[in-house]
Amino acid sequence: MIPTITAFENSPDRGEGQARDMRVRWALEEVGQPYDVRLVSFRAMKEPAHCALHPFGQIPTYEEGDLALFETGAIVFHIAQRHAGLLPENANARARAITWMFAALNTMEPPIVDLEIAFLLERDKAWYEQRLPMVEAPVRDRLGQLSRRLGNADWLDGAFSAGDLMMVTVLRRLDGSDMLDEYPNLSAYVARGEARPAFRRAFDAQLAVFTASKG
Numbered sequence: 001m002i003p004t005i006t007a008f009e010n011s012p013d014r015g016e017g018q019a020r021d022m023r024v025r026w027a028l029e030e031v032g033q034p035y036d037v038r039l040v041s042f043r044a045m046k047e048p049a050h051c052a053l054h055p056f057g058q059i060p061t062y063e064e065g066d067l068a069l070f071e072t073g074a075i076v077f078h079i080a081q082r083h084a085g086l087l088p089e090n091a092n093a094r095a096r097a098i099t100w101m102f103a104a105l106n107t108m109e110p111p112i113v114d115l116e117i118a119f120l121l122e123r124d125k126a127w128y129e130q131r132l133p134m135v136e137a138p139v140r141d142r143l144g145q146l147s148r149r150l151g152n153a154d155w156l157d158g159a160f161s162a163g164d165l166m167m168v169t170v171l172r173r174l175d176g177s178d179m180l181d182e183y184p185n186l187s188a189y190v191a192r193g194e195a196r197p198a199f200r201r202a203f204d205a206q207l208a209v210f211t212a213s214k215g
Contacts, residue, residue, distance in 0.1 A: 002034050003064040005075075006050070007209060009039040015210035016175065017203045021060035023072045023169045024079070025202035027162065031083035039209065073105045076162055086162040093158060100156050100163025108146065109170045111138035119176060139179060147183040154192060168193030 005028075007021040021037075028035045044050055046057045053061040054070040062069040062078070069075050077098070080086035088094045118135045125131075146167075150156065155164045171190050174180045180187050193199060 001065050002036055003028070003062055004036040004038055005063075006038050006040045006053070006059045006061045007206070008059060009041045009044075009209075011206070011210050013210075015207045017206055018173060018175075019059070019206065020072045020169075022202060022206055023166065024060050024062060024075050025205055026165055026169070026199050027076045027079045027086060029198035029201045030165065030196075031079060031085045033079065033083055037205075037209075073101060073166065076166060077101065080162040086165065088159065088161060096157045097161035097163040100161070101166045104163065104166035104170045108142055108167065109173070111135070111142060112170060112173050115139050115177070116173060136179070139174075140182070143179065143183050143186060147186050150185055150189060152185065154189075160193075160196070164193060168199075 005021055005024050008019055011019045013019050025035075040050060040059060045054075045059065050061075051057050053063070053068050056070075058070070060070075060072065060075065062075040069078060076086075087097050115135045118132060122131065155161070156167060157163065168190050171180060171186060172194075180190065194203075
């Protein structure tokens with residue numbers, strides 16, 4: 001059965017591949033699973049039909065038969081469990097890859113999102129310049145820790161896994177700043193992820209939605 005995911009009808013990321021359906025698209029492309037996409041307007045996201053799938057009125061959702069999921073971590077984990085290619089066969093390596101998925105979402109992403117909010121919504125505030133170092137410092141702390149752990153390795157724990165997929169998509173949220181440039185090994189890590197054919201297919205599919213909405 002071909003799963004269906006939801007995505008923005010008119011993406012606020014302007015085709016930069018930051019909307020969170022990108023993570024699900026990439027995972028499906030990595031495992032070679034065809035999928036359908038149902039585009040949802042901002043208004044429809046808050047209506048009962050969509051909220052029955054996602055109680056918080058967001059995207060993406062994932063439907064496969066009588067299974068409906070929300071939250072990208074849960075969706076990518078489900079895909080990785082069902083298909084080969086995103087989680088190692090070895091039990092210990094598999095557990096570590098899952099740990100990195102949680103680390104990406106729970107440890108790395110929150111301070112990065114705080115920084116994004118400051119950039120997007122607070123730049124016109126009189127106190128912005130005083131607040132900025134306070135939201136940048138936690139991001140630099142986490143980037144430094146991750147950089148030291150990654151070292152010269154290509155991926156976080158041996159071969160590419162769902163942990164890397166989630167981590168790369170989280171780090172890409174720093175594209176609007178130059179902070180990642182301070183950590184060359186992390187910049188190279190993200191570039192390796194973006195160079196994967198499955199990433200490019202997912203990015204192009206998401207970009208096509210934005211291009212069509214502009215037309």
